[in-house]
Amino acid sequence: MESEGGQKTLNPEAWVDRYADYLYNYAISRVGDENIAKDILQDTFVAALQASKSFKGNAAERTWLVAILKHKIIDHYRRSNSQKAKAEVPLGSEFDPSGEGNPLQRQIADPESTRENDPIENSELGLAIQNCLSQIPQNHARAFSLKTIEHWTTEDICKELNISPSNLWVMVHRARTALMECLNTQWFKNN
Amino acid sequence: MISCDEAAVICSKTQYREAGFWERLQLRMHLLICKTCPSFSRKNRQLSNLCDQAVIKTLSSEEKSRLKKRLQSTSSEDA
Numbered sequence: 001m002e003s004e005g006g007q008k009t010l011n012p013e014a015w016v017d018r019y020a021d022y023l024y025n026y027a028i029s030r031v032g033d034e035n036i037a038k039d040i041l042q043d044t045f046v047a048a049l050q051a052s053k054s055f056k057g058n059a060a061e062r063t064w065l066v067a068i069l070k071h072k073i074i075d076h077y078r079r080s081n082s083q084k085a086k087a088e089v090p091l092g093s094e095f096d097p098s099g100e101g102n103p104l105q106r107q108i109a110d111p112e113s114t115r116e117n118d119p120i121e122n123s124e125l126g127l128a129i130q131n132c133l134s135q136i137p138q139n140h141a142r143a144f145s146l147k148t149i150e151h152w153t154t155e156d157i158c159k160e161l162n163i164s165p166s167n168l169w170v171m172v173h174r175a176r177t178a179l180m181e182c183l184n185t186q187w188f189k190n191n
Numbered sequence: 192m193i194s195c196d197e198a199a200v201i202c203s204k205t206q207y208r209e210a211g212f213w214e215r216l217q218l219r220m221h222l223l224i225c226k227t228c229p230s231f232s233r234k235n236r237q238l239s240n241l242c243d244q245a246v247i248k249t250l251s252s253e254e255k256s257r258l259k260k261r262l263q264s265t266s267s268e269d270a
Contacts, residue, residue, distance in 0.1 A: 021250060125246070
């Protein structure tokens with residue numbers, strides 16, 4: 001989490017709740033397999049935790065995690081493309097988080113290079129939604145997600161989150177309003 | 192007559208077909224006289240379409256707690 005005054009620290013306890021779904025979808029969109037994506041996600045969190053001392057605070061926590069995730073995806077492709085290649089991409093200073101530095105990174109960062117248009121657009125849309133959800137208050141995001149993505153009944157969500165239905169609707173509504181704002185320019189047609 | 196804020200919450204509720212008859216009626220009336228809410232209502236409908244269209248996978252809560260445990264054991268190894 002970002003604290004006041006530009007000083008940034010990490011908050012590993014909250015990583016799973018806040019970023020796991022986004023990172024998981026990101027990984028699926030790049031490797032196309034849910035189980036591999038789960039492994040990569042776990043490796044990412046573990047690597048992030050081990051590297052947390054080297055977190056310089058010059059990137060937002062989420063950006064930093066995505067950068068590590070990209071590394072792990074590249075590692076995965078290295079391993080599956082060549083059994084000989086044992087080289088892991090080091091999590092050091094030579095890593096370029098913009099993804100433009102090294103050609104392998106660039107290729108993975110560009111989903112259109114390998115896949116067809118429509119499913120990609122829909123999974124990119126899913127990512128955009130998850131991305132927005134990771135930026136809004138977590139209880140709103142969770143209420144929205146349970147209702148809209150996981151299709152829970154109102155009753156079950158109220159029990160799970162221990163809130164009243166009218167509370168739930170206000171939270172869902174806040175999340176929707178924030179999403180409209182966040183997704184605005186790219187996904188909404190102006191009318 | 193309901194306020195714009197109330198209308199907006201009902202509007203979100205209708206996206207899940209869970210607004211009652213009375214609420215829907217109040218919303219309709221509000222949309223007839225309000226200048227700003229109809230465009231919100233349109234966007235809200237678009238958002239529902241986007242959500243239906245989006246490919247989104249979520250980890251189950253068991254998978255999330257397993258991940259959390261894994262992280263906790265990693266951080267205590269380091270300590």
